[in-house]
Amino acid sequence: MSYSPKEIENKWQTKWSEQEAFEPKDDKSLKKKYILSMFPFPSGRLHMGHVRNYSIGDAMARYYRKQNYNVLHPIGWDAFGMPAENAAIKHGRHPKDWTYSNIAYMRKELKTLGLSFSETREFATCDELYTKWEQEFIIKMFEEKLLYRESTTVNWCEECHTVLANEQVEEGCCWRCDNEVELKEMPGYYLDIRKYADELLEDLKLLEGKWPSQVLAMQSNWIGKSQGLEFAFKLSDASKEKLGNKFEGFEVFTTRPDTIYGVTYTALAPEHPIVKELIKNELLDAEVIEKITAISNMTEVERAKAGKEGFDLGIMVIHPLTNEEIPVWMANFVLASYGGGAVMSVPTHDERDFEFATQYNLPLKYVISGDLESEASAPNKAYTGEGTLINSQEFNGMKNSEAKAKIIEEFEEKNLGKGTTNYKLRNWGISRQRYWGAPIPFVHCESCGLVPEKVENLPIALPEDVEITGEGNPLENHPTWSTCACPKCGSDAKRETDTLDTFVQSSWYQFRYATDPKKWNECGIDKDDVNYWLGVDQYIGGIEHAILHLLYARFFTKALRDVGFIEDLKEPFENLLTQGMVLMDGAKMSKSKGNTVDPDALIEKYGADTARLFTLFAAPPQKELEWNDSAVEGAFRFIKKLYDRRSKVGSNELPSIDHASLSKEEKLARAKVYEALQKSVDVYEKTFAFNTLIAACMEALNALDKQENEQVWTEGLYIITHLLEPIIPHVCTELSEELFASKNLAGKIAILEEVFVQDSITLGVAVNGKRRAEIEVDAGASKEEIIAMAKESIAKWLEGKNVVKEILVPNKMVNLVVK
RNA sequence: GCGGAUGUGGUGAAAUUGGUAUACACGCCAGACUUAGGAUCUGGUGCUUUACGGCGUGGAGGUUCGAGUCCUCUCAUCCGCACCA
Numbered sequence: 062m063s064y065s066p067k068e069i070e071n072k073w074q075t076k077w078s079e080q081e082a083f084e085p086k087d088d089k090s091l092k093k094k095y096i097l098s099m100f101p102f103p104s105g106r107l108h109m110g111h112v113r114n115y116s117i118g119d120a121m122a123r124y125y126r127k128q129n130y131n132v133l134h135p136i137g138w139d140a141f142g143m144p145a146e147n148a149a150i151k152h153g154r155h156p157k158d159w160t161y162s163n164i165a166y167m168r169k170e171l172k173t174l175g176l177s178f179s180e181t182r183e184f185a186t187c188d189e190l191y192t193k194w195e196q197e198f199i200i201k202m203f204e205e206k207l208l209y210r211e212s213t214t215v216n217w218c219e220e221c222h223t224v225l226a227n228e229q230v231e232e233g234c235c236w237r238c239d240n241e242v243e244l245k246e247m248p249g250y251y252l253d254i255r256k257y258a259d260e261l262l263e264d265l266k267l268l269e270g271k272w273p274s275q276v277l278a279m280q281s282n283w284i285g286k287s288q289g290l291e292f293a294f295k296l297s298d299a300s301k302e303k304l305g306n307k308f309e310g311f312e313v314f315t316t317r318p319d320t321i322y323g324v325t326y327t328a329l330a331p332e333h334p335i336v337k338e339l340i341k342n343e344l345l346d347a348e349v350i351e352k353i354t355a356i357s358n359m360t361e362v363e364r365a366k367a368g369k370e371g372f373d374l375g376i377m378v379i380h381p382l383t384n385e386e387i388p389v390w391m392a393n394f395v396l397a398s399y400g401g402g403a404v405m406s407v408p409t410h411d412e413r414d415f416e417f418a419t420q421y422n423l424p425l426k427y428v429i430s431g432d433l434e435s436e437a438s439a440p441n442k443a444y445t446g447e448g449t450l451i452n453s454q455e456f457n458g459m460k461n462s463e464a465k466a467k468i469i470e471e472f473e474e475k476n477l478g479k480g481t482t483n484y485k486l487r488n489w490g491i492s493r494q495r496y497w498g499a500p501i502p503f504v505h506c507e508s509c510g511l512v513p514e515k516v517e518n519l520p521i522a523l524p525e526d527v528e529i530t531g532e533g534n535p536l537e538n539h540p541t542w543s544t545c546a547c548p549k550c551g552s553d554a555k556r557e558t559d560t561l562d563t564f565v566q567s568s569w570y571q572f573r574y575a576t577d578p579k580k581w582n583e584c585g586i587d588k589d590d591v592n593y594w595l596g597v598d599q600y601i602g603g604i605e606h607a608i609l610h611l612l613y614a615r616f617f618t619k620a621l622r623d624v625g626f627i628e629d630l631k632e633p634f635e636n637l638l639t640q641g642m643v644l645m646d647g648a649k650m651s652k653s654k655g656n657t658v659d660p661d662a663l664i665e666k667y668g669a670d671t672a673r674l675f676t677l678f679a680a681p682p683q684k685e686l687e688w689n690d691s692a693v694e695g696a697f698r699f700i701k702k703l704y705d706r707r708s709k710v711g712s713n714e715l716p717s718i719d720h721a722s723l724s725k726e727e728k729l730a731r732a733k734v735y736e737a738l739q740k741s742v743d744v745y746e747k748t749f750a751f752n753t754l755i756a757a758c759m760e761a762l763n764a765l766d767k768q769e770n771e772q773v774w775t776e777g778l779y780i781i782t783h784l785l786e787p788i789i790p791h792v793c794t795e796l797s798e799e800l801f802a803s804k805n806l807a808g809k810i811a812i813l814e815e816v817f818v819q820d821s822i823t824l825g826v827a828v829n830g831k832r833r834a835e836i837e838v839d840a841g842a843s844k845e846e847i848i849a850m851a852k853e854s855i856a857k858w859l860e861g862k863n864v865v866k867e868i869l870v871p872n873k874m875v876n877l878v879v880k
Numbered sequence: 881g882c883g884g885a886u887g888u889g890g891u892g893a894a895a896u897u898g899g900u901a902u903a904c905a906c907g908c909c910a911g912a913c914u915u916a917g918g919a920u921c922u923g924g925u926g927c928u929u930u931a932c933g934g935c936g937u938g939g940a941g942g943u944u945c946g947a948g949u950c951c952u953c954u955c956a957u958c959c960g961c962a963c964c965a
Contacts, residue, residue: 232962275884279960282883287964315965328965365963394963404965412881413963485964607960678905679892685958687892692906699905743896753894756904763904825900830946832900866945870899878945 064704066668070791083177091131096122099602103163107170109643116673123787124745135574136178138185145497149529156497186566193520194585196502200513217245233362249492258484272637276607285485289316292478300376314400319464322453323407323428328392330402331357415443491562496535498560506547506554568617596635604639641685670789671697677751709774716772726768731816733764825874826851851875
């Protein structure tokens, strides 16, 4: 009978499901592995990226299951989010209906891939039961002051009609729709991720060697820790008066306290309260006010593109050490969101300050001498290197690296300022003005203010009777939903209509999977279960989540720990593999480019095993995968060949073979088989270079084909189907059942060292490091014999020369150094 | 600019501690079987040279008996961040 993937795959998928073959066991004394692929958004259909992601995870899960580990390998649905609402607008379908029917379809698709997921632990994040527990966490975080509501400038996407977190803005545009993001002042809920900035940064060290260095670097940059001096500039008396005595001065932050004597002006962001006050009281020219207002309405990206622009604000501050009066400017490059929105400017030693000072003719004062001569001759740029302090009173002559600490000390002693740490990371804005999300469980009461909902009333579920038009927030527009009683005083109140960012759901799903589904009604996260299963031993997903999801989930883990929902756990994802993209003609597969391959069609034509084999064979998982139709054919051919060779098997046991009595070809075949077996441990547990393991199995099969010994064939297929079962499970399980009564799929197979002993060995012979010949020597040949043979083989290279050194690399080569 | 990676045949890619560069596969070429084949099987396939040989892992140096692998410099490409004071 020829290879019929459909028949075999149906048979085993049905069996696995009936036998509940992939459910983790309750016994916590077993050694465990938690293998997690990032869960999909139920967009409607699987794409090749999913196939790749889940093929990688499934290979690992099946490997460890076979090694008798208790394996948790779950799947679920990241089900809230904008596309559901867009579908509603476009096709008039309710987001809930759209989402759950997509899930039903994609669940079937996953099944046809033969993935070994737990079926009892599946959930969708839009399930009300999931929302319920998430709302409880949110309320607890509010009570513990990790969550707050405030009105501030936010990133607004008009297209998506919602606020975006800082992480969700890419080059000034919305991460989802690419629309340009606007700035808008509005209230919203924030999680205090900044409180964890240092811990998030420090704990990256725990992940070194376990996460890709690129992801670690990206997170570290994103957190953006810098150390320096924070101090206040006091306004001059005249300036203070000008501002109606409302301000004493303003705080600035610098990482270069060593250049403090070089300050020749200061600059404020257009949003700075002092600038606002000047505008409010019309203390600036009408034209200037107009221009500053225009800058305030620009996004950061627009400001950066526009070039430097600034205005003298007509006020002065006092230098804290020299007591000189220094002018205050507004500058468009000063960020309101960092370092208090104000800077001290040292044009001689900071490139931006230099550019600005040159543009507006502001004075320069050198305070660090690096290379004095070139400075004098070409003061056309800032000197940002190391050097010695000059023009800096008692600090003159000090190395600038040393002066940093000394000057901070000076400020601290005189009570003028203090050493401090700043982060680029901003707090996580989690409000979304959209319908298809988890409602934020708070109530606005006129007398009590912001009040969290009572936990016993959770979940606060979404109303189903909504009109989704794309205009405004459907919850806001709902006639009755937001009307409620205040949980505290009982008077009429209004329910919060913002919903939670979908990244909140994906920040704790790894704990939900770990929680025994029998407890899902009683708690969101079970501590004991989490203690047993977490951290995730291997997490697999796309690099695009390097900052967003992976940073949020790390933070949420620490926050959940601190508010008491999980016990001591530093990091949720112990090891991370970021898989490469699937490409077609060098470009990422995408519907809009029309260069996609439909997994359903692929499976229909070749079967799931071929799809999986190609995916894992064509490139190592970390690299990009270039699609190639004829290579898919090649994968199919290999499986057919493997299936066809089952007629060579003579018994259902691993035979015991008298190795010494075998022919050369038979010995070689055995060696190839065992080489693959030897390689498999490293591949499955460390390198994940499945492509090399598959290649080794192909080599083994090629070698087996060159001999006819039935015992060698039996042993070979016993081991090859054992090795490939995690990758092409259907055909291997089928062969294993038919040929070996499934014995080769339980436990380990021992490596027999004897098979690596060959009758003869082929050695390369090099002269002065250049390969010149090849010799075949007896396995037991002595060094002298080998060298003698080597010399003979390259006799023509030795004419008239002397061998000065003989190097024998056992089993590899001989190198003769001649003169 | 800062940070992270990657450069090996026509293509995807291999290569323990430095030890026969190009395994495995795709493609291509030739042959076999076929009425036929875009099916299957077998063999060949780094470049160059009539040959002996020479040259080959982005480039230039270095260490070494020996370098894809280690060191220094350099070029190119990709990705992320980007006026963060």
